[in-house]
Amino acid sequence: MTKKRLTKKVVDNLVAKERDYVEWCGALAGFGCRVRKSGTKTFIAMYRIGGRNAPVKRVTIGPYGKLTVEEARSMAGEVLAKARLGEDVAEIKAKERAQLTMTQLCDEYLEHGCDLKKASTIATDKGRIEGHIKPLLGTKQIGKIKRTDIQKFLRDVATGKTARDKKTGKFGRSIIKGGKGTATRTVRLLGGILSYAVQQGYIETNPRTGVKLYPDNKGQRFLSEEELQRLGDTMREAETIGLPWIFNEGKKTKHRPKIEENRREIISPHAVAAVRLILLTGCRVGEILKLRWNEVDFERGLLHLPDSKTGAKPVVLAAPALEVLSTLPRTDDYVISGAIPGKPRSDLKRPWQRICNHAKLEGVRLHDLRHTYASVGAMSGMGLGVVGKLLGHQTPETTAQYSHFADDPLRRASETIGGSIAAALAGGNSSNVIDLTQHKKGS
CATH class of the missing domain: 1.10.443.10 (Intergrase catalytic core)
Known part of the structure; x- marks a missing residue:
């Protein structure tokens, strides 16, 4: 069956399914709209450089809503034209993204990487990001974060380096606790954020891999x-x-x-x-x-x-x-x-x-x-x-x-x-x- 040209009507009618999928454009090969399980729609471009046996490269053009279908088609056309001339836009973007700071990555993750999380979980993530991740790793470029940095981060949170009890306003207080349990759960979140960076092609491997965590005994108690x-x-x-x-x-x-x-x-x-x-x-x-x-x-x-x-x-x-x-x-x-x-x-x-x-x-x-x-x-x-x-x-x-x-x-x-x-x-x-x-x- 011949694919339809992607239009506003076609994209509006795309519905979320149990798995993410891509609706490809029948008029511009390599241009498509990715639909997440959450219903989020994002335009992408896909190409190969070096023949049919070369690896597939994907470039995210932008989200539907911020971009119209025609704007996304024009931008995808430019990416695909460069690919035909041997210019790998995905690799160029990955190198640029590797220079993102951890603060910038966290902000992007909260905006685009939490589609399947509940609001209460996102609120907890924000607290750990603002209370621990940004203060200790916020200015570091994600492409330069190593396993040893994650191990040091784990120790610093465990020993209370980010802990604070500060007055906020007339009656409020901001209390952030450290400890081994907090350190373990925050490093798990950090690993998820870095996994998002790997999925987006910003970095090749996740530096969290191989870092041993403290035992997290939270939730092990039950009554006799x-x-x-x-x-x-x-x-x-x-x-x-x-x-x-x-x-x-x-x-x-x-x-x-x-x-x-x-x-x-x-x-x-x-x-x-x-x-x-x-x-x-x-x-x-x-x-x-x-x-x-x-x-x-x-x-x-x-x-x-x-x-x-x-x-x-x-x-x-x-x-x-x-x-x-x-x-x-x-x-x-x-x-x-x-x-x-x-x-x-x-x-x-x-x-x-x-x-x-x-x-x-x-x-x-x-x-x-x-x-x-x-x-x-x-x-x-x-x-x-x-x-x-x-x-x-x-x-x-x-x-x-x-x-x-x-x-x-x-x-x-x-x-x-x-x-x-x-x-x-x-x-x-x-x-x-x-x-x-x-x-x-x-x-």
């Missing part, structure tokens, strides 16, 4: 059965009689309540419910805090999350999670009500810290509850693929396929994990596990 029992006891105490006050030694005592029962703080039932839901579903903290009631499907036992780290996804609810949801007061559009009506609760830092202190849980983050959910599933003999689907690590199923969850391994796995966790939270009393059918909508 005994810790889960302590957590369950503490949460029941927190939402009923309250947790005992923690007094600062040496502070004045005359204003403290004289009666013992008045020296307790009752934690919000919504905050306690959020902790339970994270633990019983394996959801991320933000997914639970932003959860709306219209996303809870009691009939099918699902959460329909419109957005998550991996995109829209369903979350299978075990009976204990449905029990938490069905008994929680509805005071807002959001399941976990915040201080400001109509807005989600921003975090759970204070109640979680109070719960951890009382339950004597050392170094446990809220995200560790997600790891606990996964570990219970893995130790119960379930396949990692099943546990991964429950956690949203794979592509979500479409809405039309939700009906089969009632009888498939995901439903059984979710019930087993939820039942095991609920029993531990209840101190081993499995009688608290509720049948799914009791929570059908309207019952």
